[in-house]
Amino acid sequence: QTAIMNNEQYPSLPLKEKQINIISIKAIEDIGHDLQDSILLKSLAPEENTKCQQGLYFQDGKRRVDYVLTYHIKKTSSSRRHTSRLRDNAFTRTLRRGREPPPPAPKDDAEVGSPHHSMDHHDDDKCLRREEFESNLMEMGLELERDEETKTPGMGFVKIHAPWSILCREAEFMKLKMPTKKVMFHSTGVMEKINVFISKLTDPLHPNLEENRTQKVKHLSYPFSREKQHLFDLSDKDSFFDSKTRSSLVFEVLKRTKCTKAKFSMGITSLLGSGVYLAAYPLHDVSIHHYTLLYEEWASYSVFYKYQPIGLIRKYFGEKIGLYFAWLGVYTQMLIPASLVGVIVFLYGCVTVDDDIPSMEICDQRKNITMCPLCDRVCSYWNLSIACGTARASHLFDNPATVFFSIFMALWAAFFMEHWKRRQMRLNYEWDLTGFEDEEDHPRAEYEFRVMQKSLKKDHKSQKVTLHIFASLAILQIGVTFAIVFGVILYRISTKAALAMSSNPMTRSNVRLTVKTTAAIINLVTDLVLLIFDVYFFHICVMVVSSEVPKTDKSFEERLIFKTFILKFVNAFTPIIYIAFFRGRLGGRPGSYLYVFESYRMEECAHGGCLMELCIQLSITMLGKQLIQNNLFEIGVPKLKKLIRYIKSKRGSFQEEEYEKKLQRYETDHFLEPFAGLTPEYMEMIIQFGFVTLFVASFPLAPLFALLNNIIEIRLDAKKFVAELRRPDAARGKDIGIWYNILRGVAKVAVIVNAFVISFTSDFIPRLVYQYMYSPDGSMHGFVNHTLSYFNVSHFQNGTAPLEPFHLGFHVDICRYKDYREPPWSLTPYEISKEFWAVLAARLAFVIVFQNVVMLMSDVVDWIIPDIPKDISLQIYKEKILMMDLFMKEEQGKTRIEDSYKETSTLTHAVGSKIKPLPSYLKLIS
């Protein structure tokens, strides 16, 4: 039932004959690969013939499927027939000559089920392109097998296998570092023994892997080269390149192979973009022990307390994804001390709440301070002791310990970044990426772009237009986001004002409740709208980008990420920044409250300060958005999509369970969600990092919440990658790219924001100023009195005096309000007082000192901790020396026989083993 394209073409010869052939070529070509090529050939000898299960191998059960391309078959099959009609065309003729046509018998079978459509030029074109591309692939040495008669009607699969020699060639071109036979023993010093002891202690925390225990020996690695094949251990060629490496090597070929019929000259990406192929993916290697291990030791909630098997992840998914999970692991690990300290700070607040003099004074019923009405007319006088509860609650988050904590967290961020850099370096070493240059992707798209520009001058204009559209869309998006956020704020202000102004007493009494409910609802709706808007816009971005510049230039991708990040960041933090810094700031004073647009008052915080509201907002966002919404999206949406795809393709003809069982591996994988890049994963985590660092001064429990979220997140992502996504192309990468810079940026912003939160949102600075400048006895007694200004009730302007002046039950002459203003009896009543300016200066001075000291400390941390761990730099050097020795020995070997052997050996013996017997290479030449 399957069209095997290869076997007819290259009937398998007996092994010997082939070998002779090659040697004769070598003799002519005189390049000298005799020995190596005979090794190469052995790889094709048949081994276990039974491994045909689940579609992981070709029909012959020998050749492994390294990559799969899929396409729509219905139109394809019809256009195929069209092609055969077009055989008089010169181009197709020569193409056909290049490879034999597939046996027609199974083809006809395949077309029985599908009705004949009228020929469509577009589809025909696609088919031609596919044929050209596939013949080019075969010319590049890949072996293909077509399967159009699967359980999935309408889908065609092309399975690709890369033979040993192609793998070798590509590995050499990619300068892939592979382990050599030469091993290096780790030093067995005191440090090493301590390490062994520690790893024994923490054994239950490590995943159950055999490899973990046998890491005493490291194979030196060297860029693979067929000329240096003797360096490598090629005894088991099937496992020398693991499945990840094989598929990435094939992907390299796919990217490079040209298809002149396609709009863009290069590679599979443009073919995917123009719909010639539906998808291209490597297969999940479910047959191996490796996959099971990943399932059991990684993608399971029961191992949540363990380290991740990063080596295993990298081996299966490639370096970039390995780095993501390593980063996530490091981040989660670093959150443990942060949340511990955070909890301690919070507990300190709880313990000292009864010793806090200002809140004691507020709660003191005897003091009985009469406060001025908080709004004109409708509000009345109130007693300060009402604010007792919020004042006590505020103390939990607003005490000197939070200042310490925000400094701690700024340094924590610096340490985290340094720690990650070191971990990254260690992983780079362990994964043999030292010396690998990352800029590979960078200029390709640009080049493509240039080529495109030249060859498609007419397309230039339309593309320019689309870029303009893109730019204007981006601006629109930012504009709309801001508009929505500020619109919501304005709406809230106006609702409140309208309600307050209303003369209906029923409405008036319900002011608070109504406002709060509507605010909550609006909040939720806004969040959802923004979220949907965001997702929608991101898709537009991606569409624009992928249709116009098919291969994302690295810098362009970075710009896209950066833009998206800015949008998300603004989305996430605008409401919080509003609460922290603007709410209740410009309220005016009793008797002349400030109005926006004549009738809308600015919102006011409760007496306890805006810090409490900030905390509530933060905990809602952290718990709600992060823990529930994101995870819901991540679990729910992929499952939904999978279901939809099932229903679409199945059309209700099979029982789902049974159906799935009968599917070949490449079909199962086709139904999985395609891998969409790591951007959303990183984005989510970095927004979280923002929550953890940005407002940590006002919410010390943020790291704890983040930690809890991440413990789930890791396993969730793991499950997704192992079971719900198609296997991603293994990409090499030395670092996490732009995300590191964004992290640094967030950490920098965090320092400034925390400085402002401490000095402007919290009462920390006014307290200090009172204590050291105004307090008569150096204690905090009288602080509350000091922060309250006096207001003479007779100074209420027309229409602003409260409607119910006897609300408290007595006549009020002087009321108090929270501000630093001159008393009514001064020369300049109600003017801003000297204390205000003094406190402001102190606040600003604190911001400067805090920002610069913390930044300096971060820089010092950055500078003191070396980026490359000592032991790694030592080992890298050791490796270099060992490789050097090896090569020097080789050099020596070349000339040894010529040398007077005996003399050398006696010399060696006499001098001792320290002088290496390196007979001068030149003795025979000069």
Added chain:
Amino acid sequence: QTAIMNNEQYPSLPLKEKQINIISIKAIEDIGHDLQDSILLKSLAPEENTKCQQGLYFQDGKRRVDYVLTYHIKKTSSSRRHTSRLRDNAFTRTLRRGREPPPPAPKDDAEVGSPHHSMDHHDDDKCLRREEFESNLMEMGLELERDEETKTPGMGFVKIHAPWSILCREAEFMKLKMPTKKVMFHSTGVMEKINVFISKLTDPLHPNLEENRTQKVKHLSYPFSREKQHLFDLSDKDSFFDSKTRSSLVFEVLKRTKCTKAKFSMGITSLLGSGVYLAAYPLHDVSIHHYTLLYEEWASYSVFYKYQPIGLIRKYFGEKIGLYFAWLGVYTQMLIPASLVGVIVFLYGCVTVDDDIPSMEICDQRKNITMCPLCDRVCSYWNLSIACGTARASHLFDNPATVFFSIFMALWAAFFMEHWKRRQMRLNYEWDLTGFEDEEDHPRAEYEFRVMQKSLKKDHKSQKVTLHIFASLAILQIGVTFAIVFGVILYRISTKAALAMSSNPMTRSNVRLTVKTTAAIINLVTDLVLLIFDVYFFHICVMVVSSEVPKTDKSFEERLIFKTFILKFVNAFTPIIYIAFFRGRLGGRPGSYLYVFESYRMEECAHGGCLMELCIQLSITMLGKQLIQNNLFEIGVPKLKKLIRYIKSKRGSFQEEEYEKKLQRYETDHFLEPFAGLTPEYMEMIIQFGFVTLFVASFPLAPLFALLNNIIEIRLDAKKFVAELRRPDAARGKDIGIWYNILRGVAKVAVIVNAFVISFTSDFIPRLVYQYMYSPDGSMHGFVNHTLSYFNVSHFQNGTAPLEPFHLGFHVDICRYKDYREPPWSLTPYEISKEFWAVLAARLAFVIVFQNVVMLMSDVVDWIIPDIPKDISLQIYKEKILMMDLFMKEEQGKTRIEDSYKETSTLTHAVGSKIKPLPSYLKLIS
């Protein structure tokens, strides 16, 4: 007269015989270098026999001297004899067997002149080490020639020549990128044409080089490998590796070659450290046109307006020195716009000085403001119009344009850094350094260190002690620097106070003059003391480092540089920072002036503000220190040292001129100053960069001064490198290392310092505050009055009233002083006023805004400008593609013959030229 050590040992065989030899080895070894090695051999064929001049070649006139080692001969020759007496020793015997003893005849001649000393074990040891090292070098394939009978008695020279095969081997080990035969043509688009036009316009600014015009073609480069020799153009083997490359390859061997007799196991550096050899240097290649060009087009004051021939410099001195001069060039070039804008800002100040209302008010004789005495008792009342001159002068540097200028300079610094990064990248590309990893030096010393630790456990303690000494010395140095600076300040304060307090009227009247004179003298003395101290300490540092850890670890070196930099920086800027931020700040008020240690008053600035004094100090430092002192040191000291060395070695027996003429090249070079690294050069420039950016707000002419200095500096350094220093070892380097980080650090600090200078030292903020908060009509009229507080003369405390109250000729009731304090008639007289706090808050707010806005703008500049220029990234990619094509073609070539040739060719023709004829490599294998 010269002992040629090589010829006896390896009598030159006829070419054919050798070739046969090698091929027979190959046949046995079966590695496949047949073709290549026959090419290798050709290099040894004799060419022009006449090039023996000036000691640039061996005695045979054929082999070029690539490196020279020197040592003391007197003791050496005697110990040589000693060695021959020790021949029964087993060790020396085997050594001797390794290489034939040099012919004794010339030896005896050499020893005639030198008297026999008693044998010294130490010297003997040195000689043994030398012998072992040299025999090891010969085993590594180098060719040596000894010359002990020179014009310089007491000195022995070992000339080293690396034959072609050794050069090839080392180049391969170092992965040196060399130009291949394959060329790439630069694109000829519109941009290219514009570039050509621009370069034609700027032609007079470019140095006169032929190469400059023929840069249309670039040879692709590829890491040199003997297996890929067919890629390279080896037609002229003498010029394939230029003299710089040859010497650096030899230096690699010297570093690597072990000498077990030496204390430290590895390389020439430890031998130099322990005095076995005196010096090791490559020769100045005076015979070539290159050197002359450098002399004429670079190291000459007459070409001061031209670009430097960076390519030429790099070719002669190596990448690191090339990068230094490129950096210096970029910096100087960038100073041109900065100094232009600076001059404009200064001129703006000059033009607007007559429109400045505050200084007009001060100069207005009619206002006649009576000022309070500036000190207790001895000073008297004075008229404000006295300060007219300084007020007008201050305006030159203290106007809104300086605020703009300091923002401009912060951005300028960001641009400069970005521009440099791009230039560096471009140079990296042009110099074929892409892909080269810089970390080479890093772990070597550490490794060495470990080895040392293991082998020399007993030395461990002493070394630890020395490190302790080093650490404590560093702390001492910082402490002493601070002590001196603050001591000087205290001394100045106390002198002034003592003089002021003195009852002698003569002394009293001379107070100002005396103080100023002594201050200037003290300043000069301090500067000199600190300078000497600095130099002296740096030498101690270097001594400690070089004696203990002979091969400077890169990170250790960086730490040393950083420490030295901090010291120099503190040295240079402490007095300036004192003037800018502390002088006259804590003066107290009339009637209760502040005293330190009961009797020492704090220094006061003149009425015009401290800005004027800051300007004077800055211009003195810039002009004096930079322009004269540094250049004097750089010109004078090396010349002096050279003279001393001449006198020492010559002992007055020759006429200097004649003597010099008769010297061989390696002797001349020996008398040159050894190259001490680029650290002092960079250090000087970065301190200058500090002056240019740090206080630019107060001295807009700084960039101009720096520019003038640098124009001289470049040519001065050039002369030094070309004529006065031994030729440095050519070191590869991709970047300027830690200096870039220090530059970034200075730029960061500059932002903060400028923010403080503008807000605290200048009157910018008080003026703004007055204009927008207090001015009745929004103009500056009344500003002077507003900044002056009132003092009631009757409030003078006991003994603080002026001795001559009628100094001005009339009785004074109320006098004024510059401060924001409450008037005598307020409730709290002489307390700090509300205005003070308001101005302070404004100042602090300005600092925050300025710092963050400028930092953000710098980051945006950093982010927007890509680090790699577009055209370079495109070309790198193009190169990659071309190399890939080349290799694919090679692959194809290997299998082409086997393929059915005709079919392929028809296919190619039919499909067109776009599909490359790549017959599947695998057809024959599978």
